[in-house]
Amino acid sequence: MSRAPSTRAWLAIASRVAAATFGGYAAAALLASALAVALPHISSASRADGVLIASLSGFAFHAAAALWVFSTRSARRAWAGLAGVALACAALLAAVPAAG
Amino acid sequence: MAPAPQGFRQSMAWLHTWCGLVCGWLLCAIFLTGTLSVFREPITRWMEARPSAATVPGAAGGASDAALQAAAGHLAAHGAGARFWRIELPREPGDALRLAWPPAAGARGGPQTAALDPASGALLPAPWGRRTEGGRHFMTFHYTLHGGVPGYWLVGWLSVGMLVALVSGVVVHRRIFADFFTFRPAKGQRSWLDAHNATAVLALPFLFMIVYTGLAIFYTSYLPWPLRAVYGADGAAHGRFQQELTHQSPPMRRARSGTAAPLHGLAPLLAQAQALTGQPPRLVVVEQPGDAAMVVRIHTRASGDPRTLHQAVGSVAFDGVDGAVLQVQRPLAGATPASAQAHGVMAALHLAHFGGWTIKWLYFFSGLAGTAMMATGTILFGIKRRRKVGKEAGPATPWAYRAAEALNVAALAGTAVACIAYLWCNRLLPADLPGREAWEIRGFLCAWLAAALHAACRPAARAWAEQLSAAAVLCLALPLLNQWTTGQQAWRHALAGDWQQAGVELVALGFGVALAWGAWQVRRALRKGIPG
Numbered sequence: 001m002s003r004a005p006s007t008r009a010w011l012a013i014a015s016r017v018a019a020a021t022f023g024g025y026a027a028a029a030l031l032a033s034a035l036a037v038a039l040p041h042i043s044s045a046s047r048a049d050g051v052l053i054a055s056l057s058g059f060a061f062h063a064a065a066a067l068w069v070f071s072t073r074s075a076r077r078a079w080a081g082l083a084g085v086a087l088a089c090a091a092l093l094a095a096v097p098a099a100g
Numbered sequence: 101m102a103p104a105p106q107g108f109r110q111s112m113a114w115l116h117t118w119c120g121l122v123c124g125w126l127l128c129a130i131f132l133t134g135t136l137s138v139f140r141e142p143i144t145r146w147m148e149a150r151p152s153a154a155t156v157p158g159a160a161g162g163a164s165d166a167a168l169q170a171a172a173g174h175l176a177a178h179g180a181g182a183r184f185w186r187i188e189l190p191r192e193p194g195d196a197l198r199l200a201w202p203p204a205a206g207a208r209g210g211p212q213t214a215a216l217d218p219a220s221g222a223l224l225p226a227p228w229g230r231r232t233e234g235g236r237h238f239m240t241f242h243y244t245l246h247g248g249v250p251g252y253w254l255v256g257w258l259s260v261g262m263l264v265a266l267v268s269g270v271v272v273h274r275r276i277f278a279d280f281f282t283f284r285p286a287k288g289q290r291s292w293l294d295a296h297n298a299t300a301v302l303a304l305p306f307l308f309m310i311v312y313t314g315l316a317i318f319y320t321s322y323l324p325w326p327l328r329a330v331y332g333a334d335g336a337a338h339g340r341f342q343q344e345l346t347h348q349s350p351p352m353r354r355a356r357s358g359t360a361a362p363l364h365g366l367a368p369l370l371a372q373a374q375a376l377t378g379q380p381p382r383l384v385v386v387e388q389p390g391d392a393a394m395v396v397r398i399h400t401r402a403s404g405d406p407r408t409l410h411q412a413v414g415s416v417a418f419d420g421v422d423g424a425v426l427q428v429q430r431p432l433a434g435a436t437p438a439s440a441q442a443h444g445v446m447a448a449l450h451l452a453h454f455g456g457w458t459i460k461w462l463y464f465f466s467g468l469a470g471t472a473m474m475a476t477g478t479i480l481f482g483i484k485r486r487r488k489v490g491k492e493a494g495p496a497t498p499w500a501y502r503a504a505e506a507l508n509v510a511a512l513a514g515t516a517v518a519c520i521a522y523l524w525c526n527r528l529l530p531a532d533l534p535g536r537e538a539w540e541i542r543g544f545l546c547a548w549l550a551a552a553l554h555a556a557c558r559p560a561a562r563a564w565a566e567q568l569s570a571a572a573v574l575c576l577a578l579p580l581l582n583q584w585t586t587g588q589q590a591w592r593h594a595l596a597g598d599w600q601q602a603g604v605e606l607v608a609l610g611f612g613v614a615l616a617w618g619a620w621q622v623r624r625a626l627r628k629g630i631p632g
Contacts, residue, residue, distance in 0.1 A: 020264075021257065028323075029323060029325040029326075030325070032323060032325060032326045033325045033326045033328070033329035034329075035326070036326035036327075036329055036330050037329050037330060046344065046439075047330055047331075047344060048341055048344040048345040048439070049345075049439045050326075050330065051326045051327050051330050051331070051341060052319075052345065052439055052442060052443070053439075054326040055319040055320065055323050055326045055327065056316055056319055056442070056446075058319075058323040058325075058326065059260065059263070059312065059315045059316070059319075059322075059323070060263075060312075062260050063260055063263040063264050063267065066260065066264045067112075067115070067264055067267055067268060070111055070112075070114070070115040070268075071108055071111045071112065071115075093329060
């Protein structure tokens with residue numbers, strides 16, 4: 001607590017804050033979008049129900065992402081994890097057509 | 101700010117401290133104004149300070165035929181060419197019939213208003229009461245900080261920050277249930293920690309619910325991406341989504357025809373709307389007034405069944421010339437599928453639109469507990485740091501601690517000063533001052549700014565004592581101010597059965613006593629030289 005932090009440590013913290021706020025939001029938005037598109041295919045939910053369920057879960061996804069960003073070992077791992085989730089969801093969005 | 105330490109619990113403790121501190125200042129103000137918003141309608145009634153108008157029992161909508169005809173006549177004479185006319189029906193006994201219409205196309209200025217006696221239809225003197233944002237100001241500040249779209253997004257980010265602080269707080273306080281029963285008063289830092297834990301655990305379910313439903317109310321704005329992924333990004337996507345969700349067609353619109361026509365009598369339409377929806381009418385909107393294509397849309401009020409959480413309200417659209425029913429939006433719960441009610445239930449949970457006054461008081465006290473939880477948390481940060489001089493921010497550390505303490509004062513005592521100063525502005529600004537509602541809000545913001553500057557200039561403990569005392573004096577003197585400016589007295593309201601207006605002053609007195617006690621504690625600690 002009483003050590004003076006180095007510039008490096010400051011940068012690591014700034015990087016995590018950015019990852020939690022913006023990276024976390026982007027990953028949560030993509031995950032919720034993928035869920036909204038997927039739900040009508042994998043359950044009896046209608047298109048509208050899927051959007052409702054996925055959007056309401058999205059806030060929990062963002063909070064969970066932010067918590068994870070600060071509990072993982074390094075800022076680099078945090079960014080990598082978020083990017084992994086985001087890419088997987090983007091691929092799913094590209095592959096699965098929205099239910100008509 | 102030490103680097104994030106290793107280990108799950110330590111990293112959560114670090115996150116709880118810093119996320120809680122950074123988000124906590126504005127969240128305190130958001131929480132306190134949100135708590136006051138529970139009583140926004142009584143606050144608005146008190147601030148408008150309208151004299152009492154006659155009461156019309158029995159009539160649908162609470163206004164006589166003659167009054168409704170007079171309303172239509174007044175609007176036709178003064179509001180010709182307006183896009184719409186609005187007639188707000190009396191809500192409580194003593195309310196006037198209130199008319200509003202936008203200025204004609206090309207003309208400048210805000211909406212035009214008039215008030216009519218609901219029995220005789222006679223024009224009441226203008227301004228009828230004080231023009232004010234009233235309790236809505238607290239609600240607008242609560243979700244936008246009066247900062248428009250950026251403020252709205254900032255409140256959204258802070259809400260997610262609060263979710264993060266709550267979860268990490270639960271992880272940190274492993275002995276959460278035992279801690280609730282631990283209170284060690286007058287032990288400095290330990291007492292603050294115990295108070296923080298007790299208020300947090302007491303209000304924890306409420307806090308999770310209120311922050312989550314607060315985000316959920318605006319789910320299609322804060323998180324529009326799922327909707328866009330499924331329905332596309334065009335302007336009509338939201339309408340298609342709503343229609344599929346609720347199975348109700350959107351409100352019908354008609355284009356102006358260009359031929360003039362007279363308005364159908366309103367009284368039979370009000371009675372018909374009540375019969376069709378089973379709810380009392382609340383508001384009449386005439387679209388395209390004076391035109392052959394005009395539509396009279398009558399909105400109804402939830403009837404207040406205490407057994408249901410979500411009460412949809414209905415509306416009926418009539419042809420404005422021949423009175424034919426064009427569209428009925430029924431409020432019946434069985435008519436809408438369960439998922440369509442999810443959003444309404446979330447909104448009702450957040451806005452305390454259920455359960456009557458008991459639930460409103462419960463929300464009020466839970467909100468105060470939540471505010472106290474954040475307040476004790478940010479104060480605890482300062483007290484811990486005052487004991488051991490750290491170097492968390494390098495050479496800037498003393499400056500950073502000083503700034504944190506000043507912000508604590510401004511966020512807590514300063515918000516309290518600003519809220520009560522707002523009520524003082526309402527009574528001190530002349531009733532006929534143009535744009536007075538905006539000046540009241542400027543008064544609120546100026547008081548807040550002044551409190552922040554004062555906190556930055558004075559030593560922390562003195563700033564606490566002085567601001568708490570100022571807020572206490574303003575709260576305790578509010579009934580005197582009201583007597584002096586409007587001649588109204590709380591005990592007369594109470595005797596007349598108007599507990600809403602009486603309640604505003606009684607709650608202000610309660611706040612005054614609590615704030616005075618707080619100020620006295622700080623002064624006592626100052627005299628004894630006890631830190632914190």
